[in-house]
Amino acid sequence: MRRSSRSTQGASADVLPTRFLAGSRNSLQQSQFVLSFRPFLESKRHPTKVGWRCLTYLGKRVPRDGARCHPVVICHREFVPSRLHKLILISRISGCRTEDDGWWRWHTMSPSIESMQEDTMWRKREKKAKKPAVILRIAKHYGWTPGRIVSEILEWAEVILVAGTMAVLIMTFITVRMHVPTDSMFPTINGDRSLLKADSFFVDRVTYYFRNPKPGDIVVFRHEQYIRTKAPVADSAAELAGMVAGEIVTAEQVPAYLGGRAMFTEVAINSYIAALPEGAPVSLRTAQGNSYDLGLKTSEQTLEEFGIRWKVKKIMYVKRLIAVGGQTVQIRGGDIYVDGEKLEGERFDHYYYSDGLGYQYGVEPTLVPEGHYFMLGDNSANSADSRYWGFVPQRDIVGVPYLRVWPLSRIGVM
Structure with a gap:
């Protein structure tokens, strides 16, 4: 130099x-x-x-x-x-x-x-000063310099991608918003079929990462809206029985029947199959009214093992948790008894019906399986809950409501 x-x-x-x-x-x-x-x-x-x-x-x-x-x-x-x-x-x-x-x-x-x-x-x-979008810096790193219009398109694409990714992560792991179309939880939560007056709230998905749900909690969970069959496995009992794709096995208010017993959920159906003794006949009547003779049980533990393939569509429900796995629950005289003790307190100060048509669980002392929960609506006269379709598995738990945002007159912490 x-x-x-x-x-x-x-x-x-x-x-x-x-x-x-x-x-x-x-x-x-x-x-x-x-x-x-x-x-x-x-x-x-x-x-x-x-x-x-x-x-x-x-x-x-x-x-x-x-x-x-x-x-x-x-x-x-x-x-x-x-x-x-x-x-x-x-x-x-x-x-x-x-x-x-x-x-x-x-x-x-x-x-x-x-x-x-x-x-x-x-x-x-x-x-x-505004820095170039990451996608533009990557493009420049590899020797490509896009024009002004292409740069704008790439920047907007990056914004949409990041926003979409953040939304998915938040809704998957942190919070989700829910509307209630029925009065099954009235007066705690108001419902409306039109959703114009229905309560709308955010659900905390983080709390149950650190503790298990406990009796008295208001819990949001996923429940079957319908179960629809796919094409059965070739040469299986289901195909030989004439089952085809698109058959509605259960619907939200219409059960399937196995051995003359109503079944609303995948858990209930498979639990029934697992409890059958070997050599017992297995027949299925779907929500559409079609009956299929699946033969005799050998070692099958689920209905899928008979060659039935299905798609389960679930939607979010909100109910009050009454009993957890290992507890025995019974509704008697409008009150709830868990392990023989009456549940008392403001959260259970409701009348619970046990003599309705289709009630199968909780009418008599019912043992809740481990890893499952027994749910009831506060307005039990107008609630489809565990009395009908049984127990909610742990994997279907979503979270706990924490903030009501609609209607304006009811905004506040729940």
């Missing part, structure tokens, strides 16, 4: 950064300094930062006689002049630009306190 053989006003060239060509030249007045930008092209350091350091040094070399110092900033014309904009801004350009023998020259005023303040403000603005 070249260094000047002469110095102005006794300035030593050794104190300058070695990456710069700085000092006086025969072709310039002794009150001028020269800063070459060629080392910037060879250096990986930011030219603005490096140039500011050099200009700050030059500003300190003002002659003692008070003469004004005019540093001259020089770079080759192959270096795009617009790249010097930031450096020119902070070094207070005087407006003079010339081109001579392939070099650009900007005559600038010496850096001052004001210019240093401007530099500080510019650095703050630079930090706040």
Whole structure:
């Protein structure tokens, strides 16, 4: 790297950064300094930062006689002049630009306190400046520079992708919003088929990551809306019985029947199959009224093992948790008894019916299987709950309601 053989006003060239060509030249007045930008092209350091350091040094070399110092900033014309904009801004350009023998020259005023303040403000603005989208930076990294319209499209695509991903993560692991179409939980939660007056609330999905549901909790869970068959396994008992794809096995209010017993859920159906002794006949009547003779049970534990393939569609329900796995529950005289003890308190201060048509669970002492829950609606006269379709498995638990957001007159923490 070249260094000047002469110095102005006794300035030593050794104190300058070695990456710069700085000092006086025969072709310039002794009150001028020269800063070459060629080392910037060879250096990986930011030219603005490096140039500011050099200009700050030059500003300190003002002659003692008070003469004004005019540093001259020089770079080759192959270096795009617009790249010097930031450096020119902070070094207070005087407006003079010339081109001579392939070099650009900007005559600038010496850096001052004001210019240093401007530099500080510019650095703050630079930090706040909008950065290119990640997808554009990746494209640039691989050598592709899209046009303005394509860049806008890619930026919006990135925003939509990020927003969609965040929404999925939040709804999967943190919270979800729910509307209630029926009055099964009235007066705790109001329902409306039109949803215009129905309560709408957010469900906390995090709480049950740290503790198990307990009796008295209002719980949101997923429950079968319908079970629909797919094409049966080839040469299976289901195919031989004539079952086809698209058969509705159970619907929300219409059960399937196995051995003359109503079944609403996948859990109930498979529990019944598992409890049958070997050699017992298995026949299924679907919600559509079609009957299928599946033969005799051998080692099958689920209905799928007879060759039936199905799709289960679930929707969210909200009920009050009454009993957990291992407890025995019974509804008697409008009250609930768990392990022989009556449940009391404001949360259970409701009349629970046990003599309705189709009630199968809780009418007599009923043992709740491990890993399952027994759910009832507060307005039990108008509630489809565990009395009809049995138990809710742990895997179907969603969370606990925590914030009502509609209607406006009922907004608040639940």
